[in-house]
Amino acid sequence: MIALSIADLTHMLCGNYAAGSDRIGELVALADEIGGGFWKLTGAAIQGRHLALIGNAANSIPLMISTRNAYEESGANFLAPLDLAILGSTHAALGKFDDARRYVADAMNSIETNKEKWFEAEVNRVAGEIAVKSPAPHTAKAEAFFERALAVARQQQAKSWELRAAVSLARLWRDQGKVQRARELLAPVYGWFTEGFDTRDLKEAKALLEELAA
């Protein structure tokens, strides 16, 4: 079960949502078989994340909130920064920006309190995306969040988080007409990679670089 649940996280990070979905049913069936309440909850949490990542915000939100609450009642906070950031994104997708900002602030507070920092760069990137997408975009704030995401990723030597942050910041600069600056930021980060060119993040980065070069 540990293998199924944590491997699902890897599939999710790679943007391979279909492979992850296939394994949720297996995890839930196994949890039923041995009666593991924690694992049933984990299966539900994974389902909530998957719904969010495939764009089904309306169905993912109640599932993610209920599993998050159940986790907290049991004293479990593992992956809270990731789940709260996803809740921020899904609320933003539904136009609920006050809630989106609140969830991302909760994610940052969770990192500060519990020191679970492996998603810190991504939480900052999501905060930046929410600032950009707000009805009255806060571009300065967004840029600061993206810069923070880049700094954290570089400090952690986390090239995949760095790539995501660089794509987000490059898009913001492109929209501000700073095309060359965007290209100079993204090209070396993308150029570092030697594998994974079929994964979602690398495809998106490549497409953006091609657009910036045109």
Place this chain on the structure above:
Amino acid sequence: LDIDGWLREIGLEQYAQTFRDNAINADVLRKAIGEPPEDPLLLFLLLTGYVVANGVAGNVKACRDVATSILSLAEKQQASAPLVLGHICVGYSFLLGGEITEGEAHLDQTIALYDPAEHRLLHFGIDPRVSALVWRSNALWMLGHPEARVPMQIVQSKTLAPSVTPHL
């Protein structure tokens, strides 16, 4: 068993108050672990449980502190099973704490030291190699190696013993 004396003897006297605060005596230990307290692995299993519990709770600092204590003690003893537990605990807690490169190195060490005959069901029915592989796959993705996914044959649940504790 004198818990205070036992902890002092193995260089972990800093946990004496925690044991007292949680009323952990020899009887509690025996019931909790199902092993006699004199078992040399008992302390490592107990502390590994503490690491897991704090990881699930999201208390990464506590998780990391105890994990480094486990590894430090295991290195002093140079015993194989404690070293496997120490490296996986440190790898897991470093990864959660964002020390990804360092965490990945300890997960590699877990895999390198793993001997199926000796370690397969070492902690709570979970195979440490499987555990290290899946945690490492996330570390490797973050470090920019997205093709380093868990080999699919590892994630075939029918080949694995069902775990009764979360994580690790």
